[in-house]
Amino acid sequence: DTGVSQDPRHKITKRGQNVTFRCDPISEHNRLYWYRQTLGQGPEFLTYFQNEAQLEKSRLLSDRFSAERPKGSFSTLEIQRTEQGDSAMYLCASSSGDSPLHFGNGTRLTVT
Amino acid sequence: GENVEQHPSTLSVQEGDSAVIKCTYSDSASNYFPWYKQELGKRPQLIIDIRSNVGEKKDQRIAVTLNKTAKHFSLHITETQPEDSAVYFCAASNERGGYQKVTFGTGTKLQVIP
Numbered sequence: 001d002t003g004v005s006q007d008p009r010h011k012i013t014k015r016g017q018n019v020t021f022r023c024d025p026i027s028e029h030n031r032l033y034w035y036r037q038t039l040g041q042g043p044e045f046l047t048y049f050q051n052e053a054q055l056e057k058s059r060l061l062s063d064r065f066s067a068e069r070p071k072g073s074f075s076t077l078e079i080q081r082t083e084q085g086d087s088a089m090y091l092c093a094s095s096s097g098d099s100p101l102h103f104g105n106g107t108r109l110t111v112t
Numbered sequence: 113g114e115n116v117e118q119h120p121s122t123l124s125v126q127e128g129d130s131a132v133i134k135c136t137y138s139d140s141a142s143n144y145f146p147w148y149k150q151e152l153g154k155r156p157q158l159i160i161d162i163r164s165n166v167g168e169k170k171d172q173r174i175a176v177t178l179n180k181t182a183k184h185f186s187l188h189i190t191e192t193q194p195e196d197s198a199v200y201f202c203a204a205s206n207e208r209g210g211y212q213k214v215t216f217g218t219g220t221k222l223q224v225i226p
Contacts, residue, residue: 004155031212042118042201042216043156056213091155098207100146101214103155 004104006092012110013082020078021107025094032075033101034067035091036060043091043103049075082111114139116204118217126225131189133220135202138183142204144212145178145185150219151198159200160187192224 005024013019025032030051035043046065048056051072061067064082069075079086089108093101115138125131137145146161162169162176162185169176173192178185189196199221205214 033212033214040219042116042203042219045213045215048213095212100158100161101212103148103157105155 004092004094004102006090006104006107008107009105010108010110012112015082015084015111017082018078018080019082019109020076021090021092021109023075023077023092023104025074025092026096026102027073029094029096029099029102030072031095032069033093033095034075034077035093035103037089037091037106038087046077046090079109082109084111087111114142114204114206114213114215116202116215116217118202118220120220121218122221122223124223124225125192127192127194129192131187131192131196131222131224133187133200133202133222134184135186135204135217136182136184137204137215139204139206140183141206144205144207145176146203146205146214147176147187148201148203148216149198150201156201189222192222194224194226197222197224 007022032049034046037043047067049069064080067077089106091106093103118135143164148156149159150156173190175188199219202217203214205212
């Protein structure tokens with residue numbers, strides 16, 4: 001296992017378009033997290049899954065954002081009607097037991 | 113919710129000197145404190161972590177100290193090397209049943225001057 005993988009690495013989209021990102025966690029990890037990181041800031045928590053259940057969502061996650069983890073394995077994060085303020089790095093992380101968070105390389109979103 | 117403050121935002125040291133980064137947290141229920149290193153364009157990677165039942169932890173040139181009473185924890189890097197140059201994030205979490213809602217500080221950009 002090579003770790004958490006995210007796809008795509010970069011996404012450029014026009015304002016108003018919808019985008020979807022994918023995260024494949026470490027295979028034995030049952031917990032999956034999405035974070036958002038803007039330039040010069042630390043990662044900000046967006047949402048958390050335990051297996052397929054979405055157990056917590058941040059207030060940062062507006063109605064335009066939706067995340068799924070249908071089979072408790074990979075997860076998708078969709079942003080509808082993108083805005084320039086959505087431009088950021090979207091990081092996925094996974095964990096299991098008392099292991100620390102393992103992050104992916106992220107998807108950098110640029111909304112023009 | 114938890115709030116983590118981190119200082120300084122930038123730090124320049126000569127190679128071989130020590131570097132210290134300080135953080136404070138607000139939630140007295142937080143019991144897990146990881147530190148992540150993020151190189152430009154790369155993922156955050158865990159370098160050391162400490163739980164609240166321990167006051168200090170060391171791993172080679174890196175050490176972390178925790179003062180629960182003051183809600184303060186620090187990262188110490190000794191004998192710094194150019195490859196230590198990166199952004200370092202402190203974080204705090206209340207582990208409940210293994211769930212880690214980790215709150216990060218704003219980061220410290222460390223530059224080690226050869």
